[in-house]
Amino acid sequence: MRHMLTLIGSTLLSLLVISSAAYADAQAKYQACAACHGEAAQGNVELQAPALAGQDAAYLARQIQHFKAGIRGADSRDTQGAQMKAMAATLSDDDIVVLTEYLAALPPPVRNTQGSGDLKNGNNYYHAACGACHGGQAQGNPDLNAPALVVLDATYLKAQFQKFQQGVRGEHPDDKYGRQMKMMSSSLPSDKDLDDVIAYIQTLAVAQ
Ligand code: HEC
Numbered sequence: 001m002r003h004m005l006t007l008i009g010s011t012l013l014s015l016l017v018i019s020s021a022a023y024a025d026a027q028a029k030y031q032a033c034a035a036c037h038g039e040a041a042q043g044n045v046e047l048q049a050p051a052l053a054g055q056d057a058a059y060l061a062r063q064i065q066h067f068k069a070g071i072r073g074a075d076s077r078d079t080q081g082a083q084m085k086a087m088a089a090t091l092s093d094d095d096i097v098v099l100t101e102y103l104a105a106l107p108p109p110v111r112n113t114q115g116s117g118d119l120k121n122g123n124n125y126y127h128a129a130c131g132a133c134h135g136g137q138a139q140g141n142p143d144l145n146a147p148a149l150v151v152l153d154a155t156y157l158k159a160q161f162q163k164f165q166q167g168v169r170g171e172h173p174d175d176k177y178g179r180q181m182k183m184m185s186s187s188l189p190s191d192k193d194l195d196d197v198i199a200y201i202q203t204l205a206v207a208q
């Protein structure tokens with residue numbers, strides 16, 4: 001019995017050693033990203049680099065693969081996408097798995113920005129046009145391949161929504177889920193409604 005316990009104990013210990021080694025590896029790899037996405041992957045509004053912490057791993061991995069393959073970030077109007085496309089080109093498939101699992105497990109950023117806008121209008125439009133895919137708390141829905149929006153800052157949210165509207169993102173024939181989102185980007189009648197929806201999403205971020 002004691003022998004078995006020792007065996008179980010040492011197995012657990014070696015699992016811990018392996019996982020902390022993998023964590024250190026991911027942390028080291030992430031240093032190449034931190035200058036733009038922030039030390040804690042909280043994003044950087046000035047650089048228009050989104051938060052990655054707490055985002056769904058499969059979503060993040062698909063985006064990096066899409067940047068690599070020229071499915072996202074290849075449009076000549078997409079200045080920020082081009083920066084990320086250049087970064088993605090340096091990553092192997094293994095790097096992408098290691099990094100995105102690490103990022104998904106980080107705590108999502110705490111935002112102190114209270115959205116301003118017509119929150120009632122934003123609430124109505126969010127739940128009518130977005131919540132079915134992105135979740136009632138904008139937490140995302142991996143089954144529908146829809147990312148969390150609550151982790152993202154207002155500037156990035158607006159920029160991406162408009163990229164979908166203008167066909168800068170979600171246009172490529174191989175961008176199955178981007179094309180779904182592009183279709184949804186015509187569901188808000190005006191820019192003011194978009195601002196209100198984003199202000200509403202910010203209140204969810206505050207409430208977290
Ligand atoms: C030079 C600055 C820069 C560096 C370095 C950088 N990124 Fe980015 N990244 C960006 C910008 C800007 C965007 C937004 C692109 C857009 O507007 O579509 C972005 C977008 C992303 C996205 C898409 C997120 C989403 O919500 O769709 C992922 C994933 C990502 N980066 C991962 C990484 C990883 C992992 C690294 C390190 C290996 C990295 N980035 C390094 C600037 C950078």
Ligand code: HEC
Nearest residue numbers: 129130133144145146147157160161177178180181184187
């Ligand atoms: C039919 C489901 C569906 C609906 C409804 C929907 N979306 Fe999306 N959305 C998606 C999917 C799927 C993606 C991921 C696309 C990809 O993989 O590139 C996405 C991506 C996004 C992104 C990019 C996030 C990032 O990290 O870059 C934003 C912003 C967004 N949606 C906002 C909205 C808003 C606002 C609404 C409501 C007006 C909405 N979506 C409605 C499915 C949906």
